[in-house]
Amino acid sequence: MLPLGRSLVLRSMRGVIFNIQKYSIHDGPGIRTTVFLKGCPLSCLWCSNPESQGMKVQVLWNESECVRCRSCLDRCPEKAVTVETDAIRINHLRCTGCGACCASCPGKALSLTGEALSVADAATACLEDRVFYEESGGGVTLSGGEVLAQSDFAEALLTCLGREGIHRAVETSGFAPPAVFTRLAARCDFILFDLKHHNREQHRQLTGVYNDLIIANLKAALDEGRPVLPRLPIVPGCNDSLADAAAYTDLLTALGAREVEILPFHQFGKHKYRLLGRDYALRNARSLQGEDLIPFAEVLKRGNIQVRGY
Numbered sequence: 576m577l578p579l580g581r582s583l584v585l586r587s588m589r590g591v592i593f594n595i596q597k598y599s600i601h602d603g604p605g606i607r608t609t610v611f612l613k614g615c616p617l618s619c620l621w622c623s624n625p626e627s628q629g630m631k632v633q634v635l636w637n638e639s640e641c642v643r644c645r646s647c648l649d650r651c652p653e654k655a656v657t658v659e660t661d662a663i664r665i666n667h668l669r670c671t672g673c674g675a676c677c678a679s680c681p682g683k684a685l686s687l688t689g690e691a692l693s694v695a696d697a698a699t700a701c702l703e704d705r706v707f708y709e710e711s712g713g714g715v716t717l718s719g720g721e722v723l724a725q726s727d728f729a730e731a732l733l734t735c736l737g738r739e740g741i742h743r744a745v746e747t748s749g750f751a752p753p754a755v756f757t758r759l760a761a762r763c764d765f766i767l768f769d770l771k772h773h774n775r776e777q778h779r780q781l782t783g784v785y786n787d788l789i790i791a792n793l794k795a796a797l798d799e800g801r802p803v804l805p806r807l808p809i810v811p812g813c814n815d816s817l818a819d820a821a822a823y824t825d826l827l828t829a830l831g832a833r834e835v836e837i838l839p840f841h842q843f844g845k846h847k848y849r850l851l852g853r854d855y856a857l858r859n860a861r862s863l864q865g866e867d868l869i870p871f872a873e874v875l876k877r878g879n880i881q882v883r884g885y
């Protein structure tokens with residue numbers, strides 16, 4: 576195989592990545608590097624990575640670092656920066672992500688999120704930690720955003736890592752045409768598959784899309800015997816009732832799932848909405864602890880669905 580830096584495809588194909596997080600321990604087995612890709616066709620009310628939803632590089636504004644000098648307004652070639660009631664606002668449709676405003680900001684209040692990286696560069700960053708993967712049974716997880724939104728890049732990166740003998744996982748909502756999902760799934764050693772709501776209409780209301788494709792892809796993955804772990808992000812007032820647990824149990828049983836992980840809602844991403852100048856519908860929602868969901872987990876377990884950690 577060609578060294579990473581010498582393959583034309585690996586050097587020329589680029590993906591937009593907003594974080595490469597080392598030493599992750601919650602995104603699959605062992606110690607992992609999690610690569611967060613930008614772009615997502617869903618818009619979940621509780622999204623903890625709102626900066627991941629748009630595919631483009633975006634500007635974040637940290638109000639507490641801003642000295643209100645207004646030099647960013649003058650430096651923007653696209654006239655994308657304005658002031659509204661003492662707050663800097665970025666028109667994300669106009670913004671090209673050139674970074675001129677960030678470079679001119681004396682308070683370091685502005686920063687870019689997202690960077691176009693080649694497959695070779697992303698793989699090289701991951702391979703730096705090969706020794707940790709080998710010692711812990713870990714590897715690399717692609718997350719997002721939604722990995723399937725940059726499926727060609729993700730597929731190339733997973734293929735490249737597979738050739739290096741690295742364990743590969745993805746975190747996905749499964750929202751993609753079946754052919755796209757199947758192509759990516761075939762390059763994974765583990766699939767963390769988020770099932771956001773059991774009910775078709777409520778799924779649309781809470782995430783912006785129906786769950787038909789998602790359920791079809793999850794069923795196909797289970798039927799094909801792929802190493803898939805369904806995960807249920809549980810959010811107060813959205814899908815946390817015992818009736819929801821019973822409906823999830825029925826659906827998962829019908830799909831042939833035998834084990835799930837439940838993900839209690841948290842508020843770790845709350846501040847990011849402010850950095851993006853966006854409203855956050857769940858800003859007052861209560862974070863859940865693992866013990867809050869014991870009754871929920873019991874319903875699943877009574878239906879013969881194992882629940883990790885419960």
Ligand code: SF4
Binds near residue numbers: 650651653656670675
């Ligand atoms: S990144 Fe460039 S285009 Fe976007 S707001 Fe800043 S200066 Fe304007």
Ligand code: SF4
Binds near residue numbers: 640644680681683685
């Ligand atoms: S350049 Fe930076 S410090 Fe000055 S107004 Fe803009 S964001 Fe605030």
